[in-house]
Amino acid sequence: MISEAVENYLKMIYELQNETGKVSTNALAEKLGVAPASVTGMLKKLAEERPRLVNYERHHGVSLTPAGQKIALEVIRHHRLIELYLQQALGYSWDQVDAEAEKLEHVISEDFEDRIDALLGQPEFDPHGDPIPTKGLQLARPDHPRLSELAAGQSGRVSRVRDDDPALLRYLAELGIIPDATLTVAGKAPFGDTLSVRVGAESDSPSHTLGRPVTDQVFVEIQGK
Amino acid sequence: MISEAVENYLKMIYELQNETGKVSTNALAEKLGVAPASVTGMLKKLAEERPRLVNYERHHGVSLTPAGQKIALEVIRHHRLIELYLQQALGYSWDQVDAEAEKLEHVISEDFEDRIDALLGQPEFDPHGDPIPTKGLQLARPDHPRLSELAAGQSGRVSRVRDDDPALLRYLAELGIIPDATLTVAGKAPFGDTLSVRVGAESDSPSHTLGRPVTDQVFVEIQGK
DNA sequence: TTTCTTTTTTAGGCTGGCCTAAATACTGCG
DNA sequence: CGCAGTATTTAGGCCAGCCTAAAAAAGAAA
Ligand SMILES: [Mn+2]
Ligand SMILES: [Mn+2]
Ligand SMILES: [Mn+2]
Ligand SMILES: [Mn+2]
Numbered sequence A, B: 001m002i003s004e005a006v007e008n009y010l011k012m013i014y015e016l017q018n019e020t021g022k023v024s025t026n027a028l029a030e031k032l033g034v035a036p037a038s039v040t041g042m043l044k045k046l047a048e049e050r051p052r053l054v055n056y057e058r059h060h061g062v063s064l065t066p067a068g069q070k071i072a073l074e075v076i077r078h079h080r081l082i083e084l085y086l087q088q089a090l091g092y093s094w095d096q097v098d099a100e101a102e103k104l105e106h107v108i109s110e111d112f113e114d115r116i117d118a119l120l121g122q123p124e125f126d127p128h129g130d131p132i133p134t135k136g137l138q139l140a141r142p143d144h145p146r147l148s149e150l151a152a153g154q155s156g157r158v159s160r161v162r163d164d165d166p167a168l169l170r171y172l173a174e175l176g177i178i179p180d181a182t183l184t185v186a187g188k189a190p191f192g193d194t195l196s197v198r199v200g201a202e203s204d205s206p207s208h209t210l211g212r213p214v215t216d217q218v219f220v221e222i223q224g225k
Numbered sequence C: 001t002t003t004c005t006t007t008t009t010t011a012g013g014c015t016g017g018c019c020t021a022a023a024t025a026c027t028g029c030g
Numbered sequence D: 001c002g003c004a005g006t007a008t009t010t011a012g013g014c015c016a017g018c019c020t021a022a023a024a025a026a027g028a029a030a
Helices: A005-020 A027-034 A036-048 A066-090 A097-104 A110-119 A166-175 B006-020 B026-034 B036-048 B066-090 B097-104 B110-119 B165-174
Strands: A054-056 A062-064 A155-161 A183-187 A193-201 A206-212 A216-225 B055-057 B062-064 B155-161 B182-188 B194-200 B209-210 B218-223
Touching: A005 A062, A005 A066, A027 A036, A036 A054, A062 A097, A066 A110, A066 B062, A066 B110, A066 B218, A097 B155, A110 B194, A183 A216, A193 B062, B006 B026, B006 B036, B006 B062, B006 B066, B026 B036, B036 B055, B062 B066, B066 B097, B066 B110
Parallel strands: none
Antiparallel strands: A054 A062, A155 A183, A155 A216, A183 A193, A193 A206, B055 B062, B155 B182, B155 B218, B182 B194, B194 B209
């Protein structure tokens, strides 16, 4: 039986792999809130599992095997389906869903998964715009640019927001910066670390000044213009 | 932080206390699917917890302290609310809900609890007729007689069914023996171990022959007649 | 009350998952 | 190349929860 700890390790390895390419012991330790030595120990075990869950060689980082990736995707599917369900069916706000899903993801049955999936109409995205792996564990990877990378004058549709920081999520919701919102970069301050962003499709939509910590967390599908 | 294992021990102690009065090491071990020696070890720890969760003296059984009972009731509230929610909101049948609730009960937040409680309209009973402790952890204890204890000719309302055995639950559901159903004992075989029971309020309602293993698991509030 | 049986506890061990401190390997720079 | 600094691994421990086997206590029966 796969433990909750193992599921979290595999999920984190998967996510780090897709964010930063390489997966180091230290990065993993940091994300998991655990000492680096503990990670080394766990990676050894995962590599000795039969079937092997990760490819691991001392000092050379780690990557998921197909078996490991399958488990990671199952956990991610649970996580994102649950997030959406909590929001849609139970009225959670998008900054509350992550914490609850973090625990529930390890515990629900396949039956539960199937039922909420059906109830939500086989949804493709979670409340933060993250794609939900299909039942067959296929995962769309849109990979749009960050808001901070847009040039002045460009506009587009918010596709995804990083779901790490609840306070940031509340702030963004207040501004109306949620998936599918329309954004236009009205202006860019020197050195590009501050943007003036119009939120909404109308030319008289309200505009806000956003710093790098914010604009790095928002992903935009560039449109028209 | 209270672990899942501790929560399960406290819940089981509570339930054994209310079923059989005394709580023995062996009975607890059996219910938990664990060796008796493991129970002894855990009971010692629970008794040394600050605040104390159980009263325990070697060879003299165990009982819950107020602090232990509070935790037990919180877990039971979670369990029964979740069971009802799974049935009402997700379409689970009453024989499936227990297994899923067994895991979820340890993991949901107070927020989750409050939300499903509100959504269900602060329900008083779970799908098997077990009372749900209130938010303040008050628990109604109806304590009706078993169907097996009724005399021929008596009738009443099914108040509760023991939820242990999914196969039995499916069988009972087929016969229409669910909470609030009306039953009448049409006849009693010699030595009283087999009953002929009419299910339904009409005098032409279908009647079934039920053995002790079944009639011991059904509780009836005797009415009229 | 003595003996036998059943119940419970003690003793000793194991695994998973974490920790700190110390050792070692890699990396980039002078 | 050699060395400093960083990243990683090893060594040695701890705690929760479980196990089996053996000892001891309680309870029933003679
Ligand atoms: Mn998790
Ligand atoms: Mn998310
Ligand atoms: Mn449980
Ligand atoms: Mn129940």
